[in-house]
Amino acid sequence: MRIGELAQSCCVDADTIRFYEKRGLLPPPQRQSNGYRSFDTQHVERLAFIRHCRALDMSLAEIQRLLDAGSHPDADCGDINALIDNHLDTLRQRIASMQALEQQLQALRSRCGEHRAVEACGILNELTAVAIGSVSDGAGVEIGPGADDGAGER
Amino acid sequence: MRIGELAQSCCVDADTIRFYEKRGLLPPPQRQSNGYRSFDTQHVERLAFIRHCRALDMSLAEIQRLLDAGSHPDADCGDINALIDNHLDTLRQRIASMQALEQQLQALRSRCGEHRAVEACGILNELTAVAIGSVSDGAGVEIGPGADDGAGER
DNA sequence: TGAAACCCTGAAGCCACTCCAGGGTCAACC
């Protein structure tokens, strides 16, 4: 099966498949005489697994760990459980902070009902006032969800 | 005020301040004779504003739009309202999809209570089975929140 | 005097792709 066919069967972009191969998530497929990739059913299953995990919002590094675990069937599955638990914890924290954010934004939005001059806009005034207040507090500001997803460990 | 002092007063990394300057969110400060940046209170307020908006998870582009609006005090504030409304919508959608995800992950986690051999691990088996099922369906898999935040417009 | 803390610039790295340029290959059609 060529890359286009695989892409279609898993609803993935061909570029994404090449990307997974380069990252080592998919084993390098055989090549036809013209250099085209030739995938087999193992690749299909593996790609589907990867996409399913991605749909559960796992990172490629986490998926790699699952794939590694899968290739040691006799090992203990504690790592897998820990991975999922960890993932769930992070997710729940993110949901909580996004809900808090929603409250704040909703309160902010209620500051300006209709169109006014920018000068009189409750939203902009509120944003400015809170920002200035936080400086004179010396409190600083916590950056919300998504912005810093604990990615860079270096 | 030098960059370190500004950084501390807003709880921001000095690198982040240089980054905002490069991106045009902060106006270029004056320079001392040795080349060090010299910030004034306007910079402090502006930086605090930016950080506050970032804490509300706005993108730098959105913040730029707010700053632009702020510098035209006589204009109509409809744009600002629309921006916040839009932001709220996106946020609510993300929360909903993350909650759905939480359900799925919780169900998955309940497949394996304690330590077993990987081979017998309910989590891994479930992941594999669902993935293979979705291929034979020809259904493909939807990628969840965060992964594709409508970034690339090009 | 020397060490530590601060500052500078420019570039590269992170994540998970996506898109592009500039080419090759292949089948169908005229």
Added chain:
DNA sequence: GGTTGACCCTGGAGTGGCTTCAGGGTTTCA
């Protein structure tokens, strides 16, 4: 035989919001 269009290849750059690094200069304090 030529052309068109769909597919494939590689390598590199771009996305957002920073962070880290390399390799220097400056200031401050003991």
